[in-house]
Amino acid sequence: MNPDTRRRVALQVGRVAGSAAALWTANTFPAISSAGSLRAALAPTTTGIGRPGQVAFTFDDGPDPSSTPQFLDLLARRGVRATFFLLGFMVRRAPGLAADIAAAGHDIGVHGDLHRNLLFRDPVSTVADITAAHELIAETTGTRPRWYRPPYGILTTSAVLAAARLGMRPVLWSSWGRDWTARATPESVRRTVGRRLTGGATILLHDADCTSAPGSWRSTLGALPALLDDSAEQGWQPVTLTDHLTPLRPTATRERSLEPGRDRVGDRPEAGL
Numbered sequence: 001m002n003p004d005t006r007r008r009v010a011l012q013v014g015r016v017a018g019s020a021a022a023l024w025t026a027n028t029f030p031a032i033s034s035a036g037s038l039r040a041a042l043a044p045t046t047t048g049i050g051r052p053g054q055v056a057f058t059f060d061d062g063p064d065p066s067s068t069p070q071f072l073d074l075l076a077r078r079g080v081r082a083t084f085f086l087l088g089f090m091v092r093r094a095p096g097l098a099a100d101i102a103a104a105g106h107d108i109g110v111h112g113d114l115h116r117n118l119l120f121r122d123p124v125s126t127v128a129d130i131t132a133a134h135e136l137i138a139e140t141t142g143t144r145p146r147w148y149r150p151p152y153g154i155l156t157t158s159a160v161l162a163a164a165r166l167g168m169r170p171v172l173w174s175s176w177g178r179d180w181t182a183r184a185t186p187e188s189v190r191r192t193v194g195r196r197l198t199g200g201a202t203i204l205l206h207d208a209d210c211t212s213a214p215g216s217w218r219s220t221l222g223a224l225p226a227l228l229d230d231s232a233e234q235g236w237q238p239v240t241l242t243d244h245l246t247p248l249r250p251t252a253t254r255e256r257s258l259e260p261g262r263d264r265v266g267d268r269p270e271a272g273l
Helices: 003-017 020-027 036-042 068-078 088-093 095-103 123-141 157-165 186-195 217-234 241-245 251-257
Strands: 054-062 083-086 107-110 202-206 237-239
Touching (some): 054 217, 054 241, 068 217, 083 088, 083 095, 088 095, 088 123, 095 107, 107 241, 186 202, 186 217, 202 217, 217 237
Parallel strands (some): 054 237, 083 107
16 A cells, blocks of 8 residues: 555544544444345335346455456456456455456446454444555556445445445445355356346345355356346346446436546546536
8 A cells, every 4th residue: 555545544544533432323323234125125226226127246355366357257258247346455465357357347346455244343443444445446446436335235334434435335235146155056046146136136246255165156157147148038238336326317428427537546527527
């Protein structure tokens, strides 16, 4: 981490430290996140419910040189762009691979620096973790992450505030494959995703096993072609979270937003956007 990045992290931590006592009380009451059906009913955008003719495939816990490239290759062959929620400590191990994910046109999200349950973190360490990961991932990929997903899907007040300060939006999921277990198979992942799969869904999968059963990513990879086929049969287009959740805007504005390099670090948006 370079000196400028360290200073930005220290500044973010300092802002929270000044009100740590108040935040500690609020932090013990997590946002609606772990109760799936209640979350979907009360917080559909946080659940990742997007346009009904689309589905968003998302992958957590990478980048891992032993597995992530195989997911990238499969997605490239199918012409699909997805969203990858990266862990800071994994990015430090494979910075070039993190950059490759962004260069391939996939969305980049923050999954934290370390994969730890936020219920067991105090507000200051929560902000420090999210800020460090955000700055590292932005610096490594050249793209400022737009999305934040907390480990285990547990959001706290401190995490929501930290993400907002960094320009990120929390997004969880509406369907998952339970692909992190040792018992997972390609068939079980496909079947489990399918139970809650509808148009507009955001699907949680894993492209790495750093927090899962060793080799569990192979079941995910094995299920992915069938999941893409299932979506195509229903007429659901696989898209990034940006395309899935960003409100439609007038054509002229959208054309400006898609200019090359518009979301790259260091670029400045046009006035009024």
